[in-house]
Structures are given as structure tokens and as C-alpha cells.
């Protein structure tokens with residue numbers, strides 16, 4: 001059996017190696033390393049895939065969030081609401097821009113923003129909501145859209161973990177995750193569902209004016225060369241990464257399907273085990289399983305974590321500390337009673353290996369090792 005990895009990027013690369021090697025060498029010999037045709041072509045292809053008017057590539061998913069907030073004109077003291085249970089990038093950029101992060105609890109079954117907590121957190125200073133489509137499925141966007149409309153707030157979708165997922169509206173129509181709020185962001189970090197071979201990110205919007213503003217902002221605030229209208233940043237996707245992404249984008253749906261198949265295989269194996277709660281998919285979204293995250297029920301999560309490591313099965317605790325308890329983001333405004341779910345999740349979640357390249361015997365071995373522990 002091949003060694004089990006949390007994300008098997010080497011096997012994935014082997015299957016596309018000839019195409020990838022070829023385009024990387026082409027970029028090198030063309031010397032169009034920055035803003036070459038590969039970047040422009042990838043942008044157009046991603047716009048088409050997402051059915052969104054504007055994709056603005058940038059250097060990584062954290063920059064994408066920061067630039068989206070800058071583009072919306074958020075100002076010091078504006079409150080921005082996001083989920084307590086997520087990767088820190090989301091809250092980090094809010095704090096860096098001297099906006100005020102407001103963290104809210106999540107739902108235990110979907111790990112996504114709780115709508116009552118969101119409503120409760122709104123104040124006259126609230127300017128934006130950042131739903132994070134955690135682990136590969138959409139947050140409850142229709143409810144969030146309603147809250148945003150009532151209170152005149154922007155929505156910035158942090159779609160670093162759910163590219164390729166569909167949000168299904170009550171009327172049966174659907175749109176791609178990240179294209180529904182005022183602006184969406186993603187990351188092409190290698191282990192993300194659409195990963196490049198270094199750092200990369202993108203911003204999506206259907207708003208022409210916002211797209212124009214952001215295109216200047218990613219390029220030092222220039223709308224005309226060497227004329228700096230606003231304070232911008234330097235955030236670019238390089239041509240080699242774009243070339244790799246152009247090979248992988250047409251396979252993204254296959255990758256999502258492979259992840260779903262692997263998730264169903266795990267789900268079936270654990271279905272009858274009370275001590276393990278398998279992930280659910282909300283009715284309003286498809287799931288692209290960036291992570292496959294179990295919750296344990298009445299067993300010692302840390303002991304399971306160690307048992308898997310002892311058997312050479314990588315696994316991870318996403319996330320071990322809620323953001324409201326992180327030293328950098330702690331705030332006397334927060335009340336522990338408001339974070340009951342997150343406070344429980346950090347002790348009960350465990351993410352299993354999840355990627356596009358499983359061999360059946362690998363998953364069987366992971367499942368057997370877990371069943372041996374719980375039985």
C-alpha cells in the first residue's frame with residue numbers, strides 16, 4: 001500500500017505531469033513571468049467556469065480577502081462579522097486594516113456561521129459579513145443575504161475551501177460559491193481544491209465598478225501607469241502558477257467528484273457507529289470536501305488522533321483553538337456563552353486524509369484503524 005498522506009499532491013501531479021511540465025517550461029522560455037498571457041487566459045477561463053463577470057487574480061487567499069475589504073472602502077472602526085471557527089486569515093486581514101472583527105458562533109452540524117448569532121452581532125457600526133464556506137460547503141447564503149439586505153451590509157464570501165461548490169437557491173436555481181455576495185475570494189494554496197504549485201489567489205465579483213477599483217488596488221493603486229490614485233498593494237499571480245492552474249481548472253469538477261466519492265465511502269463505513277458523527281451536507285449546497293471532518297461523541301478525540309498517528313495515518317485538528325480565544329484576537333467584548341458550539345468543536349473534531357488520489361486499500365485501512373479504536 002502507498003504511504004497515506006493527508007493530501008496526496010504527488011500522485012495527483014504524476015497524472016498530469018506531461019502537460020504541467022510542458023507549460024512550465026514554456027513560461028520559462030517565454031520569460032513572461034509576470035502578467036503574461038497565461039494569467040489573462042486563466043482569468044478568462046475561471047470567469048467562465050464560475051459564471052462571474054470579473055476574476056482578479058492575486059498572490060494568495062489572504063491578500064484576496066484584504067484587497068476585497070479595501071475595495072469595498074471599509075474604514076477604521078467598521079465592524080466586520082465573521083465565524084469564530086475558521087482559519088485565522090479571515091480575521092487577520094480585518095484586524096490589519098484596523099476594522100473591528102466581530103466573531104460569531106457556528107452550527108455544530110455544518111461548521112458554518114450560525115444565523116441567529118449573526119443577527120445578534122449586528123450593531124450600527126456593522127458594515128460587512130464574511131461567511132466562510134468551511135471545509136467545502138456553503139454557509140447559509142440566502143439567510144445571510146436577507147440579513148445583509150435588511151441592514152445594508154456587504155457580503156464577502158471567503159471561498160478558499162469551497163471552490164467548485166454550488167449554492168442552491170430555494171427556487172431551485174444555483175450559482176457557484178463565491179459569486180453570490182458583493183465579492184468572493186479564494187486561495188490556490190497547493191492543498192486547496194484548486195491548488196497551484198506555490199501561492200496564488202483570486203477575487204471574484206459581478207460589480208463592474210468594484211472590479212475596476214480592485215484591479216488598480218492589486219497593482220499599487222495604479223489605474224494609469226505611474227499614477228497612483230489610491231493606496232494599493234503588490235499582489236500578483238505569477239505566470240507559472242497560472243499555467244498550472246489552466247491545466248487543473250478543467251479537471252476541477254472531476255477532483256470534486258473524487259473527493260465526494262471518498263467522503264461517501266467514509267460516511268458509509270461509519271454510518272452505524274454512534275461514537276462518530278459524519279459530516280452532513282446542507283440542502284442548499286453541494287459539498288466539495290476540502291476537509292472530511294468527523295466529530296467524536298463520547299470518546300477521547302486526542303487519543304484517537306494519537307492512535308491514528310501511531311498507525312501512520314496523518315490526520316489533523318482543524319481548528320484547535322477558536323479565534324476568539326487566540327491571543328491576537330481575544331477581546332473583552334466576547335462572552336464565552338456566545339461560543340458554546342465552537343468551544344465544543346475544538347475538542348471533538350478530527351479531519352481525516354482527504355484528496356483526489358485514494359486507493360481503496362488506503363481508505364479501508366484508515367476505516368479499519370478507526371473502527372478498531374472505537375469498538
Ligand SMILES: *Cc1c(COP(=O)(O)O)cnc(C)c1O
Nearest residue numbers: 060061062087089160161187189
Ligand atoms: C487557506 C485559507 C485562506 C488563506 O489562503 P492563503 O492562500 O493561504 O493566503 C483564507 N481563508 C480560509 C478559510 C482558508 O482556508
